Amino acid sequence: MGGEAASLKALERIIPSANGLTVFDADTQETSYGIGFLDGLPYIFDTHRKGVPYVATLELLTEVVQPVQVSPDRIRRFGRDARGAGLLPIPYSACFFKGNLHVYAFSGAVRGFDLAAIGPTALQSERALMQRANRLKSRVPASIARAQRELLEGKRRARHRADLGVLTARLKETPTQDLLDRRKRRTL
DSSP states (O other), rough: OHHHHHHHHHHHHHHHEETTTEEEEEEEEEEEEEEETTTTEEEEEEEEEEEEEEEEEEEEEOOOSOOOOOOHHHHHHHHHHHTTTOEEEEEEEEEEEETTTEEOOOSSOEEEEEEEEEESHHHHHHHHHHHHHHHGGGSHHHHHHHHHHHHHSSSBBBBBHHHHHHHHHHHHHHHOOOOOGGGGGGGO
């Protein structure tokens, strides 16, 4: 079994999904919680340890108040692409966190979307996540990419204001092209 396929199998064991629920019960949140950049835009990521492996997740769509209009078929196609790249897609309509327990529920409406990767160290899981996510950026459903951009532009509300504050503060301190100029390009 190839590296990406083996990674996906390990992720599916650690983060099981059934009947619209995805559950990740991490042992610890290690040192990583931060901002990763893809195509010049900031995205929240964090890294957890589960036994020996580390799991890094990227908020492809930071949780928004108003659901994003995207067809179930488009979500399934992107999920297949993500799995093919060794990433676990986690679309959700609602999520709940208590300590290191993460519970995601998905039933049609997309309010957030995470991608997860695994590695033997925090750094290796984060590196795998960012490299694989970068390869997928052209396949991200346009409505999800647009919703994340609109969130950064202040046209959408984040469920948690602190998340938006972290993203926009990081964007302001990083020399990037104006977001308005980015409307012509696809971003991840």
